[in-house]
Amino acid sequence: MRYYRTVGADGPRLVARMDADAYDLTAARPSVTAFEDLAYVASVSNQTIDEVAVDLLGEAETVSIPDETSVGIPTLVDEVWAAGVTYEISEQAREAESGMPEIYLDVYGAERPEVFFKATWDRVVASGDSVGVRGDSDWNVPEPELGIVLYEGEIVGYTIGNDVSSRSIEGQNPLYLPQAKVYDRCCALGPCVATPESVEDPHDLMMTMTVERDGGTIYEGETSTSEMVRTCEELVSYLNRHNSVPESAVLLTGTSLVPEEGFSLTPADEVHIDIDNIGHLANDVTTV
Structure with missing residues:
Protein backbone atom coordinates (compact mmCIF):
# COMPACT_ATOMS: atom_id res chain seq x y z
CA MET A 1 0.00 0.00 0.00
CA SER A 64 -10.69 10.16 -3.35
CA ILE A 65 -7.07 9.33 -4.12
CA PRO A 66 -5.04 12.26 -2.73
CA ASP A 67 -3.61 14.84 -5.10
CA GLU A 68 0.10 14.04 -4.98
CA THR A 69 1.03 17.69 -5.58
CA SER A 70 -0.72 18.93 -2.43
CA VAL A 71 -0.24 16.51 0.45
CA GLY A 72 1.61 16.72 3.74
CA ILE A 73 5.03 15.32 4.52
CA PRO A 74 4.21 11.60 4.52
CA THR A 75 6.24 10.63 7.59
CA LEU A 76 6.83 12.51 10.83
CA VAL A 77 10.54 12.12 10.32
CA ASP A 78 12.85 13.22 13.14
CA GLU A 79 15.98 13.22 10.98
CA VAL A 80 16.89 12.91 7.32
CA TRP A 81 20.27 11.45 6.39
CA ALA A 82 21.74 10.94 2.95
CA ALA A 83 24.29 8.81 1.16
CA GLY A 84 26.56 10.20 -1.53
CA VAL A 85 28.60 8.94 -4.47
CA THR A 86 26.45 5.83 -4.86
CA TYR A 87 26.13 6.19 -8.64
CA GLU A 88 28.99 6.53 -11.12
CA ILE A 89 27.63 9.72 -12.68
CA SER A 90 27.36 11.35 -9.26
CA GLU A 91 30.99 10.52 -8.56
CA GLN A 92 31.97 12.05 -11.92
CA ALA A 93 29.92 15.20 -11.30
CA ARG A 94 31.40 15.80 -7.86
CA GLU A 95 34.89 15.26 -9.26
CA ALA A 96 34.15 17.93 -11.89
CA GLU A 97 32.96 20.50 -9.35
CA SER A 98 35.82 20.00 -6.89
CA GLY A 99 39.45 20.98 -6.75
CA MET A 100 40.08 17.66 -4.96
CA PRO A 101 38.47 15.14 -7.34
CA GLU A 102 40.34 12.08 -6.12
CA ILE A 103 38.45 11.93 -2.82
CA TYR A 104 35.17 11.18 -4.60
CA LEU A 105 36.68 8.37 -6.63
CA ASP A 106 38.06 6.93 -3.40
CA VAL A 107 34.58 6.96 -1.81
CA TYR A 108 32.85 5.42 -4.83
CA GLY A 109 35.09 2.36 -4.68
CA ALA A 110 35.55 2.17 -0.91
CA GLU A 111 34.06 -0.34 1.49
CA ARG A 112 32.59 2.45 3.66
CA PRO A 113 29.93 4.63 1.97
CA GLU A 114 29.54 8.36 2.44
CA VAL A 115 26.67 8.95 4.88
CA PHE A 116 25.91 12.45 6.11
CA PHE A 117 23.26 14.37 8.02
CA LYS A 118 20.79 16.20 5.77
CA ALA A 119 17.85 17.74 7.63
CA THR A 120 15.65 17.98 10.69
CA TRP A 121 11.86 17.92 10.49
CA ASP A 122 11.55 21.70 10.29
CA ARG A 123 13.87 21.88 7.26
CA VAL A 124 11.78 19.41 5.21
CA VAL A 125 8.97 20.41 2.83
CA ALA A 126 6.13 18.37 1.35
CA SER A 127 5.09 17.78 -2.22
CA GLY A 128 3.48 20.99 -3.48
CA ASP A 129 5.51 23.20 -1.15
CA SER A 130 8.54 25.32 -2.10
CA VAL A 131 11.98 23.76 -1.84
CA GLY A 132 14.84 26.14 -1.14
CA VAL A 133 18.15 27.20 -2.68
CA ARG A 134 20.71 29.21 -0.77
CA GLY A 135 21.02 32.90 -1.53
CA ASP A 136 24.80 32.76 -1.14
CA SER A 137 25.28 30.05 -3.79
CA ASP A 138 25.23 30.61 -7.55
CA TRP A 139 25.14 26.92 -8.53
CA ASN A 140 22.20 25.00 -7.05
CA VAL A 141 20.89 21.67 -8.29
CA PRO A 142 18.06 19.25 -7.52
CA GLU A 143 19.01 15.69 -6.63
CA PRO A 144 16.20 13.14 -7.07
CA GLU A 145 16.66 10.16 -4.79
CA LEU A 146 14.99 7.04 -3.49
CA GLY A 147 14.35 7.54 0.21
CA ILE A 148 14.38 4.66 2.70
CA VAL A 149 11.87 5.14 5.52
CA LEU A 150 13.08 3.74 8.84
CA TYR A 151 11.25 2.97 12.07
CA GLU A 152 13.47 2.08 15.02
CA GLY A 153 16.30 1.59 12.54
CA GLU A 154 14.45 -0.95 10.37
CA ILE A 155 13.29 -0.47 6.77
CA VAL A 156 9.50 -0.03 6.75
CA GLY A 157 8.95 1.78 3.45
CA TYR A 158 10.20 4.02 0.69
CA THR A 159 9.52 7.57 -0.43
CA ILE A 160 10.92 10.12 -2.90
CA GLY A 161 13.41 12.77 -1.86
CA ASN A 162 14.92 15.89 -3.39
CA ASP A 163 18.33 16.44 -1.78
CA VAL A 164 18.86 19.99 -3.04
CA SER A 165 22.56 20.91 -3.09
CA SER A 166 24.69 24.05 -3.38
CA ARG A 167 27.38 22.73 -5.67
CA SER A 168 29.34 25.98 -5.77
CA ILE A 169 29.80 25.85 -1.99
CA GLU A 170 30.82 22.19 -1.85
CA GLY A 171 33.05 22.71 -4.87
CA GLN A 172 35.09 25.34 -3.02
CA ASN A 173 36.08 22.78 -0.41
CA PRO A 174 34.61 19.35 0.50
CA LEU A 175 34.62 20.42 4.15
CA TYR A 176 31.84 22.85 3.25
CA LEU A 177 29.47 19.93 2.57
CA PRO A 178 27.26 20.64 5.63
CA GLN A 179 26.65 24.22 4.42
CA ALA A 180 25.96 22.96 0.90
CA LYS A 181 23.42 20.45 2.18
CA VAL A 182 21.84 21.67 5.43
CA TYR A 183 19.75 24.86 5.44
CA ASP A 184 16.11 25.98 5.46
CA ARG A 185 13.88 24.08 3.00
CA CYS A 186 16.85 22.00 1.85
CA CYS A 187 14.90 18.77 1.41
CA ALA A 188 11.58 17.67 -0.04
CA LEU A 189 9.91 14.33 0.77
CA GLY A 190 6.78 12.73 -0.61
CA PRO A 191 4.20 12.28 -1.79
CA CYS A 192 3.69 9.10 0.22
CA VAL A 193 5.33 6.16 1.94
CA ALA A 194 5.13 2.94 -0.06
CA THR A 195 5.66 -0.25 1.89
CA PRO A 196 8.26 -2.83 0.81
CA GLU A 197 5.47 -5.13 -0.39
CA SER A 198 4.30 -2.39 -2.79
CA VAL A 199 7.74 -1.39 -4.01
CA GLU A 200 8.93 -4.99 -4.44
CA ASP A 201 12.57 -4.51 -5.56
CA PRO A 202 13.95 -1.08 -4.53
CA HIS A 203 17.05 -1.78 -6.62
CA ASP A 204 15.09 -1.93 -9.88
CA LEU A 205 12.92 1.18 -10.03
CA MET A 206 12.73 3.69 -12.87
CA MET A 207 13.24 7.30 -11.79
CA THR A 208 12.59 10.42 -13.85
CA MET A 209 13.08 14.14 -13.22
CA THR A 210 11.99 17.19 -15.16
CA VAL A 211 12.62 20.84 -14.36
CA GLU A 212 10.31 23.45 -15.84
CA ARG A 213 10.91 27.18 -16.21
CA ASP A 214 8.55 29.77 -17.67
CA GLY A 215 6.31 27.06 -19.08
CA GLY A 216 9.09 25.12 -20.80
CA THR A 217 11.19 22.10 -19.89
CA ILE A 218 14.84 22.96 -19.25
CA TYR A 219 15.94 19.55 -18.00
CA GLU A 220 14.64 16.01 -18.25
CA GLY A 221 16.31 12.73 -17.50
CA GLU A 222 15.64 9.16 -16.43
CA THR A 223 17.59 6.44 -14.70
CA SER A 224 17.13 3.26 -12.66
CA THR A 225 18.04 2.46 -9.09
CA SER A 226 19.72 -0.63 -10.56
CA GLU A 227 22.64 1.71 -11.32
CA MET A 228 23.26 2.20 -7.59
CA VAL A 229 26.56 0.61 -6.55
CA ARG A 230 25.35 -0.14 -3.00
CA THR A 231 22.24 -1.79 -1.60
CA CYS A 232 19.66 -0.14 0.64
CA GLU A 233 20.45 -2.63 3.39
CA GLU A 234 24.16 -1.80 3.23
CA LEU A 235 23.53 1.94 3.51
CA VAL A 236 21.15 1.46 6.44
CA SER A 237 23.67 -0.73 8.23
CA TYR A 238 26.27 2.05 8.10
CA LEU A 239 23.75 4.66 9.27
CA ASN A 240 22.93 2.52 12.31
CA ARG A 241 26.55 1.79 13.28
CA HIS A 242 27.42 3.41 16.63
CA ASN A 243 24.65 5.95 15.94
CA SER A 244 21.43 6.39 17.89
CA VAL A 245 19.05 6.89 14.99
CA PRO A 246 15.75 8.37 16.20
CA GLU A 247 12.50 6.42 16.09
CA SER A 248 11.55 7.83 12.67
CA ALA A 249 14.14 8.64 10.03
CA VAL A 250 14.68 8.74 6.29
CA LEU A 251 17.89 7.82 4.49
CA LEU A 252 18.29 9.19 0.96
CA THR A 253 20.28 6.86 -1.28
CA GLY A 254 22.06 9.16 -3.75
CA THR A 255 21.34 10.44 -7.22
CA SER A 256 22.26 9.46 -10.76
CA LEU A 257 20.42 12.32 -12.47
CA VAL A 258 22.85 15.23 -12.61
CA PRO A 259 22.11 18.26 -14.81
CA GLU A 260 25.00 19.35 -16.98
CA GLU A 261 27.54 21.82 -15.65
CA GLY A 262 26.19 25.35 -15.85
CA PHE A 263 22.62 24.37 -14.97
CA SER A 264 21.31 26.02 -11.80
CA LEU A 265 17.89 26.22 -10.21
CA THR A 266 16.28 29.66 -10.06
CA PRO A 267 13.25 30.90 -8.11
CA ALA A 268 9.89 29.75 -9.54
CA ASP A 269 11.40 26.72 -11.30
CA GLU A 270 9.29 23.58 -10.90
CA VAL A 271 10.93 20.23 -10.12
CA HIS A 272 9.03 17.01 -10.82
CA ILE A 273 10.36 13.62 -9.69
CA ASP A 274 8.71 10.25 -10.34
CA ILE A 275 9.74 6.82 -9.07
CA ASP A 276 7.96 3.62 -10.09
CA ASN A 277 5.63 2.13 -7.48
CA ILE A 278 5.92 5.21 -5.26
CA GLY A 279 4.54 8.32 -6.95
CA HIS A 280 5.18 11.91 -7.99
CA LEU A 281 7.01 14.59 -5.96
CA ALA A 282 6.47 18.15 -7.17
CA ASN A 283 8.01 21.36 -5.80
CA ASP A 284 8.61 24.88 -6.97
CA VAL A 285 11.80 26.68 -5.99
CA THR A 286 12.40 29.65 -3.70
CA THR A 287 15.49 31.43 -2.38
CA VAL A 288 16.19 31.16 1.35
Whole structure:
Protein backbone atom coordinates (compact mmCIF):
# COMPACT_ATOMS: atom_id res chain seq x y z
CA MET A 1 0.00 0.00 0.00
CA ARG A 2 0.90 3.66 -0.25
CA TYR A 3 0.23 5.97 2.70
CA TYR A 4 -0.49 9.70 2.39
CA ARG A 5 -0.78 12.27 5.15
CA THR A 6 -3.33 14.93 4.33
CA VAL A 7 -3.90 18.07 6.36
CA GLY A 8 -7.24 19.90 6.33
CA ALA A 9 -9.52 21.94 8.53
CA ASP A 10 -10.18 18.86 10.66
CA GLY A 11 -6.48 18.18 11.20
CA PRO A 12 -4.10 15.57 9.80
CA ARG A 13 -5.43 12.32 8.39
CA LEU A 14 -3.75 9.15 7.17
CA VAL A 15 -5.02 7.81 3.85
CA ALA A 16 -4.10 4.36 2.55
CA ARG A 17 -4.15 3.67 -1.18
CA MET A 18 -4.58 0.13 -2.43
CA ASP A 19 -4.60 -0.06 -6.23
CA ALA A 20 -7.36 2.30 -7.43
CA ASP A 21 -9.04 2.72 -4.04
CA ALA A 22 -8.18 4.97 -1.10
CA TYR A 23 -9.29 4.71 2.52
CA ASP A 24 -9.34 7.23 5.37
CA LEU A 25 -7.72 5.26 8.20
CA THR A 26 -8.20 8.14 10.63
CA ALA A 27 -11.96 7.74 10.21
CA ALA A 28 -11.58 4.16 11.45
CA ARG A 29 -9.23 5.06 14.31
CA PRO A 30 -8.95 8.76 15.23
CA SER A 31 -5.62 8.08 16.93
CA VAL A 32 -4.11 6.98 13.60
CA THR A 33 -3.00 10.20 11.92
CA ALA A 34 0.51 9.34 10.74
CA PHE A 35 2.43 6.48 9.18
CA GLU A 36 4.37 6.07 12.43
CA ASP A 37 1.15 5.12 14.23
CA LEU A 38 0.84 2.08 11.98
CA ALA A 39 4.54 1.33 12.32
CA TYR A 40 4.27 1.30 16.11
CA VAL A 41 1.34 -1.13 16.12
CA ALA A 42 3.12 -3.35 13.59
CA SER A 43 6.26 -3.45 15.74
CA VAL A 44 4.45 -4.53 18.91
CA SER A 45 2.03 -6.95 17.23
CA ASN A 46 4.59 -8.68 14.97
CA GLN A 47 2.61 -7.76 11.85
CA THR A 48 3.49 -5.92 8.70
CA ILE A 49 2.27 -2.35 8.33
CA ASP A 50 -0.03 -3.36 5.49
CA GLU A 51 -1.57 -6.09 7.67
CA VAL A 52 -2.32 -3.51 10.37
CA ALA A 53 -3.93 -1.24 7.79
CA VAL A 54 -6.04 -4.03 6.29
CA ASP A 55 -7.54 -4.65 9.74
CA LEU A 56 -8.85 -1.06 9.66
CA LEU A 57 -10.24 -1.03 6.12
CA GLY A 58 -13.63 -2.44 7.10
CA GLU A 59 -14.27 0.61 9.30
CA ALA A 60 -12.51 3.16 7.07
CA GLU A 61 -14.30 5.54 4.74
CA THR A 62 -13.56 5.35 1.03
CA VAL A 63 -12.15 8.67 -0.20
CA SER A 64 -10.69 10.16 -3.35
CA ILE A 65 -7.07 9.33 -4.12
CA PRO A 66 -5.04 12.26 -2.73
CA ASP A 67 -3.61 14.84 -5.10
CA GLU A 68 0.10 14.04 -4.98
CA THR A 69 1.03 17.69 -5.58
CA SER A 70 -0.72 18.93 -2.43
CA VAL A 71 -0.24 16.51 0.45
CA GLY A 72 1.61 16.72 3.74
CA ILE A 73 5.03 15.32 4.52
CA PRO A 74 4.21 11.60 4.52
CA THR A 75 6.24 10.63 7.59
CA LEU A 76 6.83 12.51 10.83
CA VAL A 77 10.54 12.12 10.32
CA ASP A 78 12.85 13.22 13.14
CA GLU A 79 15.98 13.22 10.98
CA VAL A 80 16.89 12.91 7.32
CA TRP A 81 20.27 11.45 6.39
CA ALA A 82 21.74 10.94 2.95
CA ALA A 83 24.29 8.81 1.16
CA GLY A 84 26.56 10.20 -1.53
CA VAL A 85 28.60 8.94 -4.47
CA THR A 86 26.45 5.83 -4.86
CA TYR A 87 26.13 6.19 -8.64
CA GLU A 88 28.99 6.53 -11.12
CA ILE A 89 27.63 9.72 -12.68
CA SER A 90 27.36 11.35 -9.26
CA GLU A 91 30.99 10.52 -8.56
CA GLN A 92 31.97 12.05 -11.92
CA ALA A 93 29.92 15.20 -11.30
CA ARG A 94 31.40 15.80 -7.86
CA GLU A 95 34.89 15.26 -9.26
CA ALA A 96 34.15 17.93 -11.89
CA GLU A 97 32.96 20.50 -9.35
CA SER A 98 35.82 20.00 -6.89
CA GLY A 99 39.45 20.98 -6.75
CA MET A 100 40.08 17.66 -4.96
CA PRO A 101 38.47 15.14 -7.34
CA GLU A 102 40.34 12.08 -6.12
CA ILE A 103 38.45 11.93 -2.82
CA TYR A 104 35.17 11.18 -4.60
CA LEU A 105 36.68 8.37 -6.63
CA ASP A 106 38.06 6.93 -3.40
CA VAL A 107 34.58 6.96 -1.81
CA TYR A 108 32.85 5.42 -4.83
CA GLY A 109 35.09 2.36 -4.68
CA ALA A 110 35.55 2.17 -0.91
CA GLU A 111 34.06 -0.34 1.49
CA ARG A 112 32.59 2.45 3.66
CA PRO A 113 29.93 4.63 1.97
CA GLU A 114 29.54 8.36 2.44
CA VAL A 115 26.67 8.95 4.88
CA PHE A 116 25.91 12.45 6.11
CA PHE A 117 23.26 14.37 8.02
CA LYS A 118 20.79 16.20 5.77
CA ALA A 119 17.85 17.74 7.63
CA THR A 120 15.65 17.98 10.69
CA TRP A 121 11.86 17.92 10.49
CA ASP A 122 11.55 21.70 10.29
CA ARG A 123 13.87 21.88 7.26
CA VAL A 124 11.78 19.41 5.21
CA VAL A 125 8.97 20.41 2.83
CA ALA A 126 6.13 18.37 1.35
CA SER A 127 5.09 17.78 -2.22
CA GLY A 128 3.48 20.99 -3.48
CA ASP A 129 5.51 23.20 -1.15
CA SER A 130 8.54 25.32 -2.10
CA VAL A 131 11.98 23.76 -1.84
CA GLY A 132 14.84 26.14 -1.14
CA VAL A 133 18.15 27.20 -2.68
CA ARG A 134 20.71 29.21 -0.77
CA GLY A 135 21.02 32.90 -1.53
CA ASP A 136 24.80 32.76 -1.14
CA SER A 137 25.28 30.05 -3.79
CA ASP A 138 25.23 30.61 -7.55
CA TRP A 139 25.14 26.92 -8.53
CA ASN A 140 22.20 25.00 -7.05
CA VAL A 141 20.89 21.67 -8.29
CA PRO A 142 18.06 19.25 -7.52
CA GLU A 143 19.01 15.69 -6.63
CA PRO A 144 16.20 13.14 -7.07
CA GLU A 145 16.66 10.16 -4.79
CA LEU A 146 14.99 7.04 -3.49
CA GLY A 147 14.35 7.54 0.21
CA ILE A 148 14.38 4.66 2.70
CA VAL A 149 11.87 5.14 5.52
CA LEU A 150 13.08 3.74 8.84
CA TYR A 151 11.25 2.97 12.07
CA GLU A 152 13.47 2.08 15.02
CA GLY A 153 16.30 1.59 12.54
CA GLU A 154 14.45 -0.95 10.37
CA ILE A 155 13.29 -0.47 6.77
CA VAL A 156 9.50 -0.03 6.75
CA GLY A 157 8.95 1.78 3.45
CA TYR A 158 10.20 4.02 0.69
CA THR A 159 9.52 7.57 -0.43
CA ILE A 160 10.92 10.12 -2.90
CA GLY A 161 13.41 12.77 -1.86
CA ASN A 162 14.92 15.89 -3.39
CA ASP A 163 18.33 16.44 -1.78
CA VAL A 164 18.86 19.99 -3.04
CA SER A 165 22.56 20.91 -3.09
CA SER A 166 24.69 24.05 -3.38
CA ARG A 167 27.38 22.73 -5.67
CA SER A 168 29.34 25.98 -5.77
CA ILE A 169 29.80 25.85 -1.99
CA GLU A 170 30.82 22.19 -1.85
CA GLY A 171 33.05 22.71 -4.87
CA GLN A 172 35.09 25.34 -3.02
CA ASN A 173 36.08 22.78 -0.41
CA PRO A 174 34.61 19.35 0.50
CA LEU A 175 34.62 20.42 4.15
CA TYR A 176 31.84 22.85 3.25
CA LEU A 177 29.47 19.93 2.57
CA PRO A 178 27.26 20.64 5.63
CA GLN A 179 26.65 24.22 4.42
CA ALA A 180 25.96 22.96 0.90
CA LYS A 181 23.42 20.45 2.18
CA VAL A 182 21.84 21.67 5.43
CA TYR A 183 19.75 24.86 5.44
CA ASP A 184 16.11 25.98 5.46
CA ARG A 185 13.88 24.08 3.00
CA CYS A 186 16.85 22.00 1.85
CA CYS A 187 14.90 18.77 1.41
CA ALA A 188 11.58 17.67 -0.04
CA LEU A 189 9.91 14.33 0.77
CA GLY A 190 6.78 12.73 -0.61
CA PRO A 191 4.20 12.28 -1.79
CA CYS A 192 3.69 9.10 0.22
CA VAL A 193 5.33 6.16 1.94
CA ALA A 194 5.13 2.94 -0.06
CA THR A 195 5.66 -0.25 1.89
CA PRO A 196 8.26 -2.83 0.81
CA GLU A 197 5.47 -5.13 -0.39
CA SER A 198 4.30 -2.39 -2.79
CA VAL A 199 7.74 -1.39 -4.01
CA GLU A 200 8.93 -4.99 -4.44
CA ASP A 201 12.57 -4.51 -5.56
CA PRO A 202 13.95 -1.08 -4.53
CA HIS A 203 17.05 -1.78 -6.62
CA ASP A 204 15.09 -1.93 -9.88
CA LEU A 205 12.92 1.18 -10.03
CA MET A 206 12.73 3.69 -12.87
CA MET A 207 13.24 7.30 -11.79
CA THR A 208 12.59 10.42 -13.85
CA MET A 209 13.08 14.14 -13.22
CA THR A 210 11.99 17.19 -15.16
CA VAL A 211 12.62 20.84 -14.36
CA GLU A 212 10.31 23.45 -15.84
CA ARG A 213 10.91 27.18 -16.21
CA ASP A 214 8.55 29.77 -17.67
CA GLY A 215 6.31 27.06 -19.08
CA GLY A 216 9.09 25.12 -20.80
CA THR A 217 11.19 22.10 -19.89
CA ILE A 218 14.84 22.96 -19.25
CA TYR A 219 15.94 19.55 -18.00
CA GLU A 220 14.64 16.01 -18.25
CA GLY A 221 16.31 12.73 -17.50
CA GLU A 222 15.64 9.16 -16.43
CA THR A 223 17.59 6.44 -14.70
CA SER A 224 17.13 3.26 -12.66
CA THR A 225 18.04 2.46 -9.09
CA SER A 226 19.72 -0.63 -10.56
CA GLU A 227 22.64 1.71 -11.32
CA MET A 228 23.26 2.20 -7.59
CA VAL A 229 26.56 0.61 -6.55
CA ARG A 230 25.35 -0.14 -3.00
CA THR A 231 22.24 -1.79 -1.60
CA CYS A 232 19.66 -0.14 0.64
CA GLU A 233 20.45 -2.63 3.39
CA GLU A 234 24.16 -1.80 3.23
CA LEU A 235 23.53 1.94 3.51
CA VAL A 236 21.15 1.46 6.44
CA SER A 237 23.67 -0.73 8.23
CA TYR A 238 26.27 2.05 8.10
CA LEU A 239 23.75 4.66 9.27
CA ASN A 240 22.93 2.52 12.31
CA ARG A 241 26.55 1.79 13.28
CA HIS A 242 27.42 3.41 16.63
CA ASN A 243 24.65 5.95 15.94
CA SER A 244 21.43 6.39 17.89
CA VAL A 245 19.05 6.89 14.99
CA PRO A 246 15.75 8.37 16.20
CA GLU A 247 12.50 6.42 16.09
CA SER A 248 11.55 7.83 12.67
CA ALA A 249 14.14 8.64 10.03
CA VAL A 250 14.68 8.74 6.29
CA LEU A 251 17.89 7.82 4.49
CA LEU A 252 18.29 9.19 0.96
CA THR A 253 20.28 6.86 -1.28
CA GLY A 254 22.06 9.16 -3.75
CA THR A 255 21.34 10.44 -7.22
CA SER A 256 22.26 9.46 -10.76
CA LEU A 257 20.42 12.32 -12.47
CA VAL A 258 22.85 15.23 -12.61
CA PRO A 259 22.11 18.26 -14.81
CA GLU A 260 25.00 19.35 -16.98
CA GLU A 261 27.54 21.82 -15.65
CA GLY A 262 26.19 25.35 -15.85
CA PHE A 263 22.62 24.37 -14.97
CA SER A 264 21.31 26.02 -11.80
CA LEU A 265 17.89 26.22 -10.21
CA THR A 266 16.28 29.66 -10.06
CA PRO A 267 13.25 30.90 -8.11
CA ALA A 268 9.89 29.75 -9.54
CA ASP A 269 11.40 26.72 -11.30
CA GLU A 270 9.29 23.58 -10.90
CA VAL A 271 10.93 20.23 -10.12
CA HIS A 272 9.03 17.01 -10.82
CA ILE A 273 10.36 13.62 -9.69
CA ASP A 274 8.71 10.25 -10.34
CA ILE A 275 9.74 6.82 -9.07
CA ASP A 276 7.96 3.62 -10.09
CA ASN A 277 5.63 2.13 -7.48
CA ILE A 278 5.92 5.21 -5.26
CA GLY A 279 4.54 8.32 -6.95
CA HIS A 280 5.18 11.91 -7.99
CA LEU A 281 7.01 14.59 -5.96
CA ALA A 282 6.47 18.15 -7.17
CA ASN A 283 8.01 21.36 -5.80
CA ASP A 284 8.61 24.88 -6.97
CA VAL A 285 11.80 26.68 -5.99
CA THR A 286 12.40 29.65 -3.70
CA THR A 287 15.49 31.43 -2.38
CA VAL A 288 16.19 31.16 1.35
